[in-house]
Amino acid sequence: MVEIVVLVKQVPDTNAKIEIKDGRADLSMIKWITSPYDEYALEVALQHKEAVGGSVTALTLGPARCDKTLKDAKALGVDKIARVDVDEGYVDSLSIQSMLAEACKSLGAEVVYCGKAAADTNAGSTGPGVAEKLGWASIANVTNVVFADNSLELMQPAPEGQAKIGVNLPAVITCDKGMGEPRRANVKGIMMAKRAVVDLIETGNFEGNTSVIEHTSPPQKPPGKSYEGSEHVSEVVKLLRDEANVI
Amino acid sequence: MPYEALDFYDVDSLLTEEELMVRDMVREWVDDKVIPNIEQACRDGVFPDEWRQDLGEMGVLGAPLKGYGCPGLSYTAYGLICQELERGDSGLRSFASVQGSLAMYPIWDFGSEEQKEKYLPKMATGEYVGCFGLTEPDYGSNPGDMITRAEELEDGFLLNGAKMWITNGTIADLAVVWAKLDGKIRGFIVEKDDEGFSAPEMKGKHSLKASVTSELVFQDCKIPKDRILPNVSGLRGPFSCLNNARYGISWGAIGAAQACFNSAKEYALSRIQFDHPIASYQLVQNKLSWMLREITKGQLLAYHLGKKKDEGNWFPEQISLAKMNNVDIALEIARVARDIHGANGILDEYPIMRHMANLESVKTYEGTHDIHNLILGRYITGIQSFTRKL
Numbered sequence: 021m022v023e024i025v026v027l028v029k030q031v032p033d034t035n036a037k038i039e040i041k042d043g044r045a046d047l048s049m050i051k052w053i054t055s056p057y058d059e060y061a062l063e064v065a066l067q068h069k070e071a072v073g074g075s076v077t078a079l080t081l082g083p084a085r086c087d088k089t090l091k092d093a094k095a096l097g098v099d100k101i102a103r104v105d106v107d108e109g110y111v112d113s114l115s116i117q118s119m120l121a122e123a124c125k126s127l128g129a130e131v132v133y134c135g136k137a138a139a140d141t142n143a144g145s146t147g148p149g150v151a152e153k154l155g156w157a158s159i160a161n162v163t164n165v166v167f168a169d170n171s172l173e174l175m176q177p178a179p180e181g182q183a184k185i186g187v188n189l190p191a192v193i194t195c196d197k198g199m200g201e202p203r204r205a206n207v208k209g210i211m212m213a214k215r216a217v218v219d220l221i222e223t224g225n226f227e228g229n230t231s232v233i234e235h236t237s238p239p240q241k242p243p244g245k246s247y248e249g250s251e252h253v254s255e256v257v258k259l260l261r262d263e264a265n266v267i
Numbered sequence: 268m269p270y271e272a273l274d275f276y277d278v279d280s281l282l283t284e285e286e287l288m289v290r291d292m293v294r295e296w297v298d299d300k301v302i303p304n305i306e307q308a309c310r311d312g313v314f315p316d317e318w319r320q321d322l323g324e325m326g327v328l329g330a331p332l333k334g335y336g337c338p339g340l341s342y343t344a345y346g347l348i349c350q351e352l353e354r355g356d357s358g359l360r361s362f363a364s365v366q367g368s369l370a371m372y373p374i375w376d377f378g379s380e381e382q383k384e385k386y387l388p389k390m391a392t393g394e395y396v397g398c399f400g401l402t403e404p405d406y407g408s409n410p411g412d413m414i415t416r417a418e419e420l421e422d423g424f425l426l427n428g429a430k431m432w433i434t435n436g437t438i439a440d441l442a443v444v445w446a447k448l449d450g451k452i453r454g455f456i457v458e459k460d461d462e463g464f465s466a467p468e469m470k471g472k473h474s475l476k477a478s479v480t481s482e483l484v485f486q487d488c489k490i491p492k493d494r495i496l497p498n499v500s501g502l503r504g505p506f507s508c509l510n511n512a513r514y515g516i517s518w519g520a521i522g523a524a525q526a527c528f529n530s531a532k533e534y535a536l537s538r539i540q541f542d543h544p545i546a547s548y549q550l551v552q553n554k555l556s557w558m559l560r561e562i563t564k565g566q567l568l569a570y571h572l573g574k575k576k577d578e579g580n581w582f583p584e585q586i587s588l589a590k591m592n593n594v595d596i597a598l599e600i601a602r603v604a605r606d607i608h609g610a611n612g613i614l615d616e617y618p619i620m621r622h623m624a625n626l627e628s629v630k631t632y633e634g635t636h637d638i639h640n641l642i643l644g645r646y647i648t649g650i651q652s653f654t655r656k657l
């Protein structure tokens with residue numbers, strides 16, 4: 021019986037168009053989703069429980085809107101859902117990692133899963149950071165896991181190809197694709213999610229030492245090339261093949 | 268491009284968390300599993316068996332029914348499920364309508380305790396497929412004069428006659444069949460292996476190609492005594508089922524219309540003629556804004572009817588109006604969308620022509636468009652005009 025915690029983050033829809041207003045990303049009209057790699061982490065966590073028994077808690081950090089991500093996790097079959105409540109706005113990575121590590125401790129975690137990177141920042145720092153704070157082993161970008169009672173066997177990309185890694189729990193694992201398509205919710209799960217209550221976890225207040233000075237949009241893409249007339253056919257075909265890799 | 272549903276009047280804000288989650292679950296499934304495979308299914312003329320399994324696993328079959336392993340969702344959630352399924356294909360929604368509203372519902376409402384226990388849990392998981400046999404070759408809009416007969420024997424019933432146009436017939440494990448016993452319409456459950464029963468598939472459809480349509484043939488088909496639905500007689504039986512299915516269709520049609528609108532909008536924005544996107548021309552904008560107008564009205568109609576169904580405060584003519592209107596506008600939207608797509612509109616690369624052909628069936632089944640007009644005419648005037656006998 022192992023106490024499994026999976027970290028899930030709510031991020032702007034990866035297709036959302038984000039506007040900058042007064043030097044800040046305007047997220048007021050954004051559609052929010054669960055960060056895609058966290059969905060893989062959820063899948064691994066649920067498979068871990070199915071393999072050796074135990075309990076899975078989905079944990080997030082953020083304002084109340086993030087409860088949607090927790091409810092979605094509950095609909096997939098996690099046992100408990102918990103949130104560290106923070107106000108809307110920027111929280112620096114070190115504080116996030118410290119608060120999540122405390123929350124993991126208070127949940128009695130023996131293994132922590134999360135996505136290899138969040139779709140919004142793409143930083144990939146949360147998993148290793150939480151491991152550091154907990155003083156646990158940290159294994160990143162895992163594509164396959166074999167579960168045993170107190171240890172795991174993991175596959176991870178290595179310069180020579182793949183590395184098979186053994187680790188004794190406790191550990192923090194960040195997940196890449198590989199353990200199969202994340203499962204789909206069903207109506208029973210959704211009914212459970214409706215009734216589920218989010219556990220609000222109190223942690224100490226960690227003052228960060230970074231702040232955002234300004235957000236800017238990514239540079240505009242240069243305009244595309246255009247060609248007119250049949251004399252360019254061979255050049256266009258060459259570019260489509262060699263540069264765009266579409267043919 | 269990921270699907271973005273038109274929701275001009277923010278109907279989403281009226282939905283519960285549970286309804287939204289169910290809707291999104293089905294929406295994602297349709298995007299992942301149905302839309303990439305639907306054209307092949309139509310070409311092959313099959314209803315893919317994985318869809319049956321997935322619908323069962325998602326737990327959406329018989330959505331508004333409670334108990335016996337059924338989902339127990341709201342009628343609004345059931346409507347949303349139909350909407351998303353039909354955005355994929357009307358044949359898929361037909362499968363779910365028949366299973367839930369036409370086969371599970373009569374067993375749930377009119378069946379014996381034993382019948383409910385025996386069939387409903389397995390139908391909710393999709394393990395058993397059901398079909399609904401009302402229409403006959405010579406009796407479509409006028410099922411009251413059906414000729415399929417049941418005769419009571421010592422140890423069962425003997426059925427003779429034929430049904431036609433029966434969705435899911437050939438793939439069904441059981442059929443809910445309406446037949447006359449001593450001149451009164453009664454419901455019977457016929458299982459696929461019952462002696463004297465066969466369900467040959469009807470071929471050659473230009474519409475609902477991914478849905479199985481069959482004849483049901485009963486030649487001295489003998490069934491046990493406990494297969495009669497004990498708690499209903501007369502047209503009320505089949506008509507109660509149809510009320511639920513028609514309600515679902517009023518949402519489903521909005522899904523098909525949304526698919527056509529979406530495709531037309533994207534196409535109009537990207538297609539350049541006379542140096543500009545065709546979306547920049549007033550005639551095309553007029554078509555798009557008409558689509559938006561009709562979809563929005565249809566959504567509000569379906570949503571409000573769903574609330575009334577959930578409150579148990581509705582009458583059948585309200586369902587007639589919603590079914591008739593929403594299918595009508597969906598079909599017209601498909602036609603206008605085809606026009607906007609120009610020649611491309613006839614290709615199976617776009618969903619338009621498929622939806623258009625499908626909606627021709629949807630306009631006819633579950634009460635033709637004009638039969639619903641007659642139902643409303645009778646409601647307004649108090650005079651029935653189905654036959655000349657007044």
Ligand SMILES: Cc1cc2nc3c(=O)[nH]c(=O)nc-3n(C[C@H](O)[C@H](O)[C@H](O)COP(=O)(O)OP(=O)(O)OC[C@H]3O[C@@H](n4cnc5c(N)ncnc54)[C@H](O)[C@@H]3O)c2cc1C
Pocket residue numbers: 365399400401402406407408409431432433434435475480628631632633634635636637638641652653654
């Ligand atoms: C793909 C498909 C699937 C189907 N699935 C099922 C199923 O699962 N189970 C089932 O039982 N049935 C099913 N049906 C049958 C469907 O319900 C009938 O087709 C429908 O009721 C109409 O009957 P009909 O085709 O005989 O047309 P008819 O009743 O012959 O109607 C022909 C035309 O005459 C008009 N008309 C008829 N009577 C009048 C009147 N009094 N006044 C004015 N106009 C009138 C109609 O509006 C229509 O335009 C299905 C049909 C299709 C196409």
